[in-house]
C-alpha cells in the first residue's frame with residue numbers, strides 16, 4: 033500500500049436484480065483528508081459505502097486497509113469497526129425506543145466489575161459527549177422524543193466517539209441547519225488533523241467546497257474520476273456528476289414576485305396549537321402563494337405544519353380552509369379538504385418500504401378515493417409511469433420495492449405520491465432532502481409552477497436560499513412559537529436576522 | 539445481464555415453501571403405501587361410497603384432508619390478515635369457535651336443554667347469532683389491540699381463557715346436542731361433497747374477491763409495514779387493524795358453527811381446542827412473516843391443508859393422537875429454521891460465491 037493511504041478499494045463490482053449498482057470502481061482514501069464522494073441519486077455512493085463496511089456482499093474487487101496485510105473482507109458493520117472503519121449511514125439506523133445514551137454505547141457498553149452494564153458511567157459519558165458537541169439533549173430520554181436532526185447528530189456522535197482510522201459520513205447533514213453543519217465541520221477538521229481519513233457524501237455543493245480536500249465522482253455505477261478540490265470548480269463538478277453541462281445556480285427566481293395578497297384565502301389558522309410542541313399561532317395562506325417557514329433546528333417548523341394537517345391533532349384554535357371553518361382529526365380529513373403533506377422523516381413517516389414503487393405512488397390517492405373505489409391496475413400503472421417520468425425516479429421498474437431505491441429516489445417517490453393527489457394546499461417539509469442538484473432545481477421550478485396554477489404551498493427547508501427562490505412570504509419560528517413574518521425584502525441576511533431574533537419581525 | 543437460473547426463480551417464488559411442504563407430506567404417504575404393499579397412489583384415490591343412509595358421497599384420503607382441514611383453513615384467512623396488519627396473532631380463535639358453537643346450540647336447543655330434536659328457534663337465527671357473536675369477539679379483540687394499544691398476544695389472551703368458559707356457562711355445563719337433521723348439514727354432506735369444503739371454498743372465494751376488488755389488501759399491508767407513514771398518507775391505521783380482528787372473529791364464528799355441526803352438538807371443552815395453534819402455524823407455513831406486512835393468502839390456505847395432511851398422515855402411519863403434537867412441533871421447528879435470517883443469509887452467500895466462481 034502506498035505511503036499515506038489508509039483505505040483502497042479496487043475494481044468493486046456489485047449488482048442488484050436488474051441494476052448494475054457498481055462496475056469496476058476504484059477508490060482511494062488518504063490519511064488526514066476529507067474526501068467527497070459525489071454523484072446523482074442512484075449513482076452508487078451508498079452502495080460503495082456499504083461494500084466498504086460489509087453490509088453489501090460485492091461480487092468482485094478487493095479492499096485494503098492500512099496496517100492489515102491482504103484484502104479485507106468485512107461481513108458486518110462490526111467487522112468494519114474492528115478494522116477501524118466507523119460509519120454513519122444515510123438512513124439513521126439507531127433504536128428509537130432506547131435512550132440517547134444507550135444508542136451511543138450499544139454494542140460497546142462499559143461494564144462494572146460485576147459484569148453488568150455500568151449505566152451511571154455511560155450516562156455521564158454520553159452527556160459529556162453531547163455537551164462537547166453543543167447539542168442540548170437529555171441523554172436518558174428515548175431517542176424517538178427528538179427530531180430527526182438530533183437523531184442524526186447522535187448517530188454522528190456515536191461514530192466519532194469510536195476510535196477509527198476511517199470515518200464514513202453518508203449525507204450526515206441532510207437534516208441539519210447551518211449551525212449544526214458548522215459544528216460538524218469543526219469536528220471533521222479536528223479529526224482530519226489527527227490523521228483520520230474521512231469520506232463525506234452530500235448533495236450540498238457549498239459544503240463540499242467548505243471542507244473537502246479531494247473529490248471522487250461516480251455516475252451510473254461507474255467511476256468518473258478523482259480530483260483535487262482545486263481542479264474541479266462547481267460547474268465542472270456538476271458536469272462530471274450529470275454527464276452534461278448545467279448551471280445549477282441559474283436563478284429560478286420568480287420573474288417578479290407576483291402580488292397574491294389579494295387572492296382569496298386558502299388556509300387561515302387562528303390560535304392553532306399543539307400542546308407541548310407548538311404554541312398558538314395565526315397563519316394565512318392565499319391561493320397561489322408559497323409561504324416558507326424559517327427557524328432554527330427545533331424551533332417548531334415541522335410542528336406548525338403538522339398541527340395544520342392534523343398529523344398532530346390541534347389542541348386549540350380554529351382552522352378555515354377556503355373560507356369555511358373545518359375540524360381536522362386525522363390526516364385523511366385534511367386530505368379530503370384538498371391538503372397533502374410530505375413529512376420530513378422519510379423512513380419513519382414516508383415510505384412503505386415493502387410495497388412497490390407503484391403502490392407507494394398511488395397510496396395517498398387510493399386512500400382518498402376510499403377502500404371500495406379501487407383504482408384499476410391499468411390506471412395505477414399509468415399514474416405511476418407518469419410520475420416516475422415527471423420527477424425522474426430512477427428505478428428498475430414499477431414493481432421494484434421502494435426500499436431498494438437509493439435515498440434520493442425514495443424521496444422522489446413520496447413527492448410523486450402527493451403530486452398524484454393533485455392537492456390545493458401542499459405542505460412540503462424538506463422536500464429536497466437527499467435530492468441531487470439537478471433534480472433539486474427541477475423541484476423548485478415545480479413549486480413555482482404549482483403556485484402559478486393557483487395552488488398554495490407551505491414550504492419548509494433548512495436551506496434558506498432554496499426558500500428565497502420560491503417563497504412569497506416567510507413565517508419566522510423561534511422556540512416552538514411563530515414570532516413573525518417577512519413579506520418584503522426577502523434576503524438571506526434579513527431572514528437570518530429575523531431567525532436570530534431582534535428586529536425585522538412583526 | 540444474466541437471466542436468473544431456473545432454480546433461483548423457483549426458490550424465489552412466494553408459494554415455494556408451502557407447496558414444497560405439501561409435496562413432502564404427499565411423498566411420505568406414497569412411500570408408506572409402497573412400503574406396506576398398498577397401491578402407491580391410494581393417497582390420491584377418490585371413490586364414491588354408499589352411506590348408511592341412502593346417499594352416495596365422495597370418499598378418499600384427499601377428500602378427508604380437505605374436509606377435516608376446512609376449519610383451520612377458514613381460521614387461517616382471518617389469522618393471515620391479523621398477522622399482516624398488527625404483527626401479532628389472535629390466540630383466542632379456538633376458544634371463540636367454542637363460544638360461538640355453544641351460543642348457537644344453546645339458542646337452537648333452548649337454555650338448559652341438553653338434547654333437542656325440535657328447534658327452539660329458527661335454524662338460521664341460531665347460526666347467524668353464533669357467527670355474530672364471533673364478530674363481536676373480534677371487535678373486542680380489535681378494540682384492545684388497535685385503540686388501547688395492547689400487545690395482540692396479551693389482548694387476545696383474555697378471550698382465549700374466558701370465551702370457552704362463557705360457552706360452558708351458556709350451555710349450563712352440559713354438552714348440548716341438536717339432534718335435528720338440518721343442523722348437521724353444515725358439517726355433513728351437500729350432495730356428494732362434504733359441506734365444510736364448500737363453506738371453506740366460499741369463504742376463500744369471497745375474501746379473494748374482496749382483496750381483488752377493493753383496496754383492503756393494500757391498506758392492511760401498508761399499515762402492517764409502516765403504520766405511521768400509512769396514517770400520514772391518509773389511512774386510518776387503527777380502524778384497519780380493528781377491521782382485521784373483526785374479520786378474524788367472523789371466520790372463527792363460521793369455523794365454530796362448522797365444527798359444532800360436524801358433531802351436531804356443542805362440546806364446549808373440545809371444539810376448537812388448539813386450533814389457534816394450527817391457524818398460526820398455517821400462516822407461518824404459508825410463507826408469511828409473523829412480523830407483519832406483506833401477506834399471501836393462498837400460502838396460508840395451502841398451509842392449513844398441509845397441517846391437516848400431516849395429521850392425517852401421522853394417523854395413517856399409526857402415530858396416536860396423543861403423540862401427534864410432538865411430530866407437529868418438530869415440523870414447526872424445521873419451518874422456523876428454514877425461514878430464519880442466518881440460514882437465508884448463508885444460502886445467499888453461498889449462491890453469491892458460486893456466481894463469482896462461475897464468472898471467473
Ligand SMILES: Nc1ncnc2c1ncn2[C@@H]1O[C@H](COP(=O)(O)OP(=O)(O)OP(=O)(O)O)[C@@H](O)[C@H]1O
Nearest residue numbers: 048053073074075076077078079436437438439440
Ligand atoms: N437493496 C437493494 N436492492 C436493489 N437495488 C438496490 C438496493 N440498494 C441499492 N440499489 C440500487 O443501486 C443503485 C445505487 O443506489 P445507491 O443507494 O448506492 O445510490 P446513491 O448514490 O447513494 O443515491 P442517493 O444520492 O439517492 O442516496 C440504485 O439504482 C438503487 O436502486
Ligand SMILES: [Mg+2]
Nearest residue numbers: 078122438439
Ligand atoms: Mg445514498
